[in-house]
Amino acid sequence: MPIDPISWAIIIGSALAGVTVGYFWDEIQEWASRMLGYILDSINRAIELTSDATVYLVKQGARFYKRIEVYVRNRNSGVTTLKYREEEVAEVPAEVEDQFRRNDKIKLMQQAT
Incomplete structure (x- = not known):
């Protein structure tokens, strides 16, 4: 064959x-x-290195935002950048609201003098 x-x-x-x-x-x-x-x-x-996250409560006008910030550094170049994310908070915690009221009263007293 x-x-x-x-x-x-x-x-x-x-x-x-x-x-x-x-x-x-x-x-x-x-x-x-x-x-x-x-x-x-x-x-x-x-490869990037990150810092610990820092959380803030930010007030912009009548809105409140939860802002999370992390510093990021490139391992080889050494360049550091700030990365963040904001989320709108529907309801502010009561203790934070109390802090806002106290600070508002302090500001009013300072302006009156």
Whole structure:
């Protein structure tokens, strides 16, 4: 039973691919090592350090916002940025409302003098 042309093409193509890979094996290893180094360097640049979160209650007009701030520093470049998120608070806690009233009275007394 003779071998059909497709099988011959696969056999010859596989042999040529094997010879080609064998001939360029050192260059292939060097390229793969270099690419792996680039990938690891890019991952290393993406590492960031964070500070502890600081939470504030901010009053803007008649609205109250809960603001959470975190300082973020890039490990390699040393650049520090401030990341924050604000959420509107529907109801202010009673103790915070008392602080607002006390501070408001103090401000009124200071303005009267």
